[in-house]
Amino acid sequence: MKISPIKKLLGIVAVGHILLSACGGGNDPEPTLEDQTSIDKALIEAYLTENNITATEDGSGIFYYPVVENPTGALQQVKGSILSIYYSAKVLNGQVIDEILLSQNEDPYKLKQGVNSIVPVGLDIGLAFMKEGETYTFLIPSGLAYGELTFSTLIPANSVIEIEVELVLIENEQDQQDIEETLINDYIADKELDDLVKNPTDKVELLPSGVYYKRISEGNEDEVAIKGEQISTTYIASFLDDAVFDRTSGNDTFDFNFDSKVVMDGLDLGIAEMEKGERALLIIPSAQAYQQSVGVIPSYLSDELVELQVIPEYASKVAPYKVLVFDITLL
C-alpha cells in the first residue's frame, strides 16, 4: 500500500500529539467550571443520601429543603424585599464558618434579596423561596458560593456550603427608613447635638432629602459650592456606634466634582447646605448612602472579595443598611 506524503505527515502530527498529551500526564489540568459543578453536585447528592434527606434541586444548581415551614407566613416581593435572617453556615461535612443565632440574643442580619447584593450568590437565589417565619437549609455548590477562594483552614477552595437560614422578618424600604429615623433621633438625643452650648453652632436640621445636617463651625459667608465645581474636603466617617470606617488622613483631602453623581447622594445633598471653610456633621440614612450595600456571609471574606474584584470596596466597609455620620469640612 502506498501512503501519500500528506497522510504520512498527518500521521506524524497525530503521533506527536499523542506523545505530547502523554508527557503532560504529570501535570493534571485544573478541573474546569463544568467539572467542578458536577463534582459539587455529586458531593451534595451523596450527603443527602447519607443523611436520608429529601431536597429540591433548583435550576441554578443549589439544593434546598425546609426545616420549619410556615404556609401562612408573609410572602416576599418578587424582588427587593429586605430580609432579617438568622443563619448558621458551614462547609459541607465541615466546621461552622459563620453564624448569627436567635438563641444567642443577637440582632438578625439584614440584607436585600434579588438585587444581586448577596454573597454567596446561591443564598440570594435560595432566599427567594422562603416565607416569613420559615427555616430552610441550602446546599450551595462552590460555583455559587466562594469558588476557588480559600480562607485560612476554615474554607478550602471549591467548598460546598451548607447554610441554615431562619427568615424572621420581611420589610420594605419604607420600613427601613422609619427604623433609621428612630435610630438617628436616638443618636441626636444621645449626643445632645441640639444642645448648642455643648455642640455649637446650629441645631440638627432634617433636609427634605432625608439627610440630617448640623453646622459645627461657620465658613465664608455666601461662598458655596456650585454644580460641577471641583471641591476639596476632609472628613471622618463613622457609624452611629462611633466606629470610624473611613477618613481622609493627614494633609490629604478628598477632591471631587460637586453634585455630579460622583459621590454618594447624601454627601452632595449635605454639602449643598455648606459654605466653604465650614465644618458640619452630616447624618446620612442608608437610602442616601450605600443602601443594601452587599450582604457578605461570612463578613470576614469582604477584603478577599474586594481583592478578587467580586464586590466593590465600599461593601467591605459599609454593611447593608448602615446610617453614616460624616464629620466633614468643606475647604
Next chain:
Amino acid sequence: MLSTLAQEYEINPENIYRSPIRKILNNFSFTVTTGYGSTKYKHNLEGFYLVQTPTDQYIANNDGQPLGNEFDVYSDWLNNPLLAQTITKVDSFDVPFQPIVNPVNNPLLKSDMEIFNADSLGLQFAGKGLSIPILLSLRYNYKKFRIGGGYMFEYHKIKSFKPNESVESLGIREYQPNFGSTFYKRYWGEIGYRFYDFWEYSFAGELQVGKFNAGGNFNSALIQRGMYFNFGISIEKNLSEYFRVVLKPSYDFKNYKITIPGTGKTIAHKQPTFFVQLGISITFPEIPRSPIKSDHVQLKHVITDPATGRYMEVRGQPIWKIQNPKVGENHRKLWKYKNKNKKKINPY
C-alpha cells in the same frame, strides 16, 4: 642550488626581482562576509512592577513599599525608557463614591490595569532577533597567527518578548518593542590562530573584542555597554594561495544596562548572538600577473620582464586546479584507500 627550484631554469633565485611592497602587503588579508545572526534577548524586571493596561505595558519602581495611588510608569525599557505618565489610581468603588447597581460580580469592578510584582513573580522576558550582517575585516598574518580588526553592519529585526513560563497563567502579555527593525554597528580588534590544515582547508580560532553600537532606536544616553566578545571558528577553503572562501560560525557575548530615569535603577539586558557568515578572503598576492598577453602558463613561473629586462616571478592560474591523481598529485578522494594501500610505498 639550482636543483631546489621547481623549474630547472638556470636562474639564480637571488636574481629574481621581488617587489618589497608586495612582500609586505602579502602578509595582509582582507575578508568580506555576510550571513545570518540569531540574537536571544533576555532581561528580568527585578526591582520593578509591571503595569499592564489593555493597550500598553509599563514598569514602575518597586522601592519595597506598595505602589500607592499615584506612581510614575515608564515605557520601552528595552531601548528607550521614558516617563510615560503618572498614574493616579482612584478606586471609584470606595467610600464615599456612588454605590453601584448589581454590585456582586459586576464587570465594572474588573480593573483594566493589572500590576504585577516582578520580584515576587521572578518575572523575566525573553525575545529573539534576526540579523543580516555585512562584515569587513583586515588582518595581518604571521606564521599561523593572525591579528587584525574589522567593522560590521547589521540589519536587525526584532520580535516580541515572551514572559517566562512560571507566570504564563497570569495573563501577562508579550512585550512588544517599539521598533520592528534597526541597524547595529560594531568595530573590533581580533586575534586568531590557524590550528589545523587539511588539504585545501584551514581552520582558525578567532576572538574579537570590541565596541558594539545599537542603532538610533536605542537611547545611548541611558545605556551603559562594556566591550563585547565574539568567539568563532573560521573554516577556510583555500582556492589558491591568495583567495579563499570563508565559512564562520561564531558566538557573541554581549550585555548592556539601561538606566530607568527617575528611579536610579538599571535593567540588565543580555543580548548574545549566534552568527553563521559566509564570504571570501583575499591575501594581497606576492607576485604580479604576467605582463605578457600570450603567457597562459598555469603554474607560477619566472619570466623576463619585457619592460625592465629583469627576471620576475609571475602568477599562474588564479584558482588552483587539482591534478589528475593518475598523473601525480595526491587526490583527496583516494584518501579512503589509505588503509587498504598501506603496504604500498606511497599509500594513497
